[in-house]
Amino acid sequence: DFLLVDTGDAEVQRIFQHPCCMVGSDGLPNDANPHPRLWGTFTRILGRYVREKGLVSIEQAVRKITSLPAAVYGLAERGQIRLGYWADLVVFDPDTVIDRATWDEPTLPSEGIALVAVNGQIVFPPASPAEAPSRRPGQVLRRQPPA
DSSP states (O other): OOOOOOOHHHHHHHHHTSTTOOOOOOOOTTOSSOOTHHHHHHHHIIIIIIIITOSSOHHHHHHHHTHHHHHHTTOTTOSSOOTTSOOOEEEEOTTTOBOOOOSSSTTOOOBSEEEEEETTEEEESOSSTTTTTTOOOOOOOOOOOOO
């Protein structure tokens, strides 16, 4: 007999706790069978690693998802809630947010998300089913040189 230990998640957890660790996803939304993390990266962080495992505070996790990457990549007026900044916002319930995407159902929506705004326009929930696929106010972001 032997014990099989999956060190993959343990390594992810260790790295995630480092102060310089940022969270992102490289999933491609046009893939016929996307990786489940395309639909669940951020909600997995907030649900599993913050709420369930307590690896970092909710504030630290939100920073790793928002302001830290914006600062590192030079994305001006992004990543923080400030006057004059673009309103890219997600309203979520920290007690229920969790990923649900699986290999069998990779586009299964996460739970606990109440609202998503991109560039100040609400994209979730859609005002109507017909509006859902047409509302795409995002834009290509360009790195800004340091001031």
